[in-house]
Amino acid sequence: MMWSATAAFGDELAEPRASATADDERSFATLVEPHRAELHAHCYRMLGSVYDADDALQETLLRAWRGLSRFEGRSSLRSWLYTIATNTSLTQISQRPKRVLPIDYGPAADPHDPPSRPIVEAVWIEPYPDEQLGLEGGPTSPEASYEQREAIELAFVAALQHLAPSQRAVLILREVLGFSARETSEMLNTTVASVNSALQRARAAVEARVPERTQLATLRAIDDGDMAEIVDRYVDAWERCDVDAFAAMLVRDATFAMPPLATWYSTREGIATWARSFSLSGEWRWKAVPTQANGQPALAFYAWDDGARAYLPFALNVLTFRGSLISNVTAFIVRSTEEDDPGAYARFPDQPMDERTLTGTFERFGVPDRLSQAADDELAP
Numbered sequence: 001m002m003w004s005a006t007a008a009f010g011d012e013l014a015e016p017r018a019s020a021t022a023d024d025e026r027s028f029a030t031l032v033e034p035h036r037a038e039l040h041a042h043c044y045r046m047l048g049s050v051y052d053a054d055d056a057l058q059e060t061l062l063r064a065w066r067g068l069s070r071f072e073g074r075s076s077l078r079s080w081l082y083t084i085a086t087n088t089s090l091t092q093i094s095q096r097p098k099r100v101l102p103i104d105y106g107p108a109a110d111p112h113d114p115p116s117r118p119i120v121e122a123v124w125i126e127p128y129p130d131e132q133l134g135l136e137g138g139p140t141s142p143e144a145s146y147e148q149r150e151a152i153e154l155a156f157v158a159a160l161q162h163l164a165p166s167q168r169a170v171l172i173l174r175e176v177l178g179f180s181a182r183e184t185s186e187m188l189n190t191t192v193a194s195v196n197s198a199l200q201r202a203r204a205a206v207e208a209r210v211p212e213r214t215q216l217a218t219l220r221a222i223d224d225g226d227m228a229e230i231v232d233r234y235v236d237a238w239e240r241c242d243v244d245a246f247a248a249m250l251v252r253d254a255t256f257a258m259p260p261l262a263t264w265y266s267t268r269e270g271i272a273t274w275a276r277s278f279s280l281s282g283e284w285r286w287k288a289v290p291t292q293a294n295g296q297p298a299l300a301f302y303a304w305d306d307g308a309r310a311y312l313p314f315a316l317n318v319l320t321f322r323g324s325l326i327s328n329v330t331a332f333i334v335r336s337t338e339e340d341d342p343g344a345y346a347r348f349p350d351q352p353m354d355e356r357t358l359t360g361t362f363e364r365f366g367v368p369d370r371l372s373q374a375a376d377d378e379l380a381p
Contacts, residue, residue, distance in 0.1 A: 028065055035078060037134040039085050041152055045172050046089035048099035048125040048161050050360055056092055060085040079179065083187040086169050093165045099125045101158050101330060102257040108266035111273035114346035118260035118336070125161065125259075127293040127318055127332050128152050129364045141178030149295030150216045151176040154318055154330060157294070159209035163202050170195055171202035211322070215296050218321050230324060231297055235288045238301070241280040247272035251325045258315070258331045260357070261345065284349045287311045289367050293318045300367040301331070303349040311371035314349055316361040334358040 032039075039060060043053035063084050064071075071080055100123060109116070130152055139147050150156065151172075160168050166188065173184045174195070181199075185192045219227065230249070237245035250268045256275075257264035265274045285304035292298055297319045302311035313334050320328035336354035337344050344351060362369060 028068060031077060032061060032064065032081065035081050037136070038140055038148070039081060040133055041128075041130070041135050041148065042082065042085055042172065042177070043089050044128055045151060045157060045160055045176065046086070046168060047092055048157055049122070050126045050128060050364065051356075052092055052096075056085065056088050059088045063088065079183055079187065082173070082177065082179070086173065086187060090165050090169060093168075097121060097123050099123060099161050101125050101154070102259055102262050102264040103255055103328075104158060104162070105262050108255070108270070109263045109274075111265050111270040112277070113263075114278060114342065115258060115261045115263040115348065116342065116345060118345070119262050120260070125154070125158055126360055127154075127298070127316055127330075127365075128157075129293060129366075130295055131292050132364060132366050139178065140176065143178030143180070145175040145178075147216060148176075150214045152294050153215045153296060154294045154320065154328075155210045156206070156214075159206045162209065163205055164198075166190075167198045167202040167205070170198040171206065174199050175203070211327075213322075215320060218323070219296070222321070222324060226324070227297065231290055231299070231319075234319070234326070235290075235299065238280065238286045238288065241282045241286075243272050243276045243280050246275060246280065249326050251322050251327045254325075254327055254329075256329045256331070258333055260333060260336075260354075261348075263345075278346060279349075283347075285311070286314075287371050288317075289371075291316075291365050291367055293365065296320060298365075300362055300365065302371050308370065309373065311373075313353070313358055313362045313369065316365065332357065332361055334361055 036057070040053050040057045043056035043060070044050060047053055047056060060081065064081060067084075071077075102124075105119070105123070130149060135148055135152065137147060137149055139145075146156075160171070163171065169188060170184060173179045173187060174181065179187065181192045181195045185195045188195070222230075233245070234249055236242075237249070247268050250271060252268050253266070254268055254271055255264060255266050256271045265271045287302045287304075288299040289302075290297070291300055293316060299317045299319070300313065301315045301317055303314040304310075305312045315331040315333045317329055317331045319326050320330075333348060334354055334357045335348050335351040336357075337348075337351040339351075
């Protein structure tokens with residue numbers, strides 16, 4: 001979709017660009033549209049949130065529109081846009097808490113204990129619909145160290161959030177986007193020496209937090225047919241509430257997290273113990289639709305609702321692999337409740353929808369908003 005200044009900002013444009021014409025808008029859209037998807041991904045890497053990335057991209061385009069007459073071509077259009085996007089994101093970072101995953105927020109829970117109350121503040125990293133937003137594969141430039149989808153994997157984005165904002169910006173500009181040290185120093189209004197020092201520290205910090213092998217490399221080693229079979233087995237285990245079959249697909253030190261709940265469980269045995277008492281106890285009926293998030297296999301999970309006589313959205317499960325086994329599941333839950341009763345969180349599939357997270361997951365990922373009782377027939381090829 002071509003960007004429209006008027007559609008995006010309305011009267012905000014009237015004063016700074018009073019003489020702008022429809023042709024001006026079309027020309028501007030033509031200039032920025034080829035960079036739109038990668039700019040959005042850049043803002044997501046910086047901020048860890050799709051909603052925050054939306055806001056940062058909109059502000060970036062507004063600033064670019066207003067400042068286009070001052071763009072003198074001393075740098076490329078791409079570096080100019082990235083300068084605006086980076087500094088816009090840095091401003092946002094200074095105004096809100098750091099985003100993390102539950103496994104970085106606190107220790108694992110006792111597998112015999114039910115999930116606890118959610119953290120309502122905006123502290124959680126959000127899943128990224130890379131395919132729906134048009135993010136392509138491959139590197140953004142020949143000088144980039146990461147491919148585009150490697151650089152939006154959950155572990156990588158989570159590691160970025162632990163960096164100081166300036167280090168985060170330097171690492172992304174240098175290693176993900178392939179800008180030179182000189183270009184990066186100009187974009188951040190600092191020195192080349194400072195850029196090189198920040199990059200060295202950022203590299204070490206990220207390498208300490210991410211797996212040795214990226215998900216992109218891991219998934220490339222698995223045949224597409226084999227991956228489809230693995231995902232089918234995972235779904236089948238959940239639909240049959242077969243805890244043993246589910247646990248057999250996990251590595252020994254697996255983790256299972258469920259934002260917005262801070263609660264997460266660890267180890268194959270611990271996850272199986274929790275699942276047997278709660279999610280896979282047989283009290284709920286599940287269906288799932290395959291999709292992709294953060295360049296990784298994902299499943300949109302639905303729980304049966306007697307009142308609606310349909311399967312309604314419950315969580316978007318992002319799967320992380322180690323070899324052909326699953327090492328991490330991050331289930332982004334789309335239900336919400338303000339009840340004080342701890343039992344409400346043990347029965348989260350019975351709670352109402354959280355419209356914001358529902359929009360940010362199921363709607364953005366283009367999966368159905370409900371499945372009928374004949375879901376098996378609907379999902380068949």
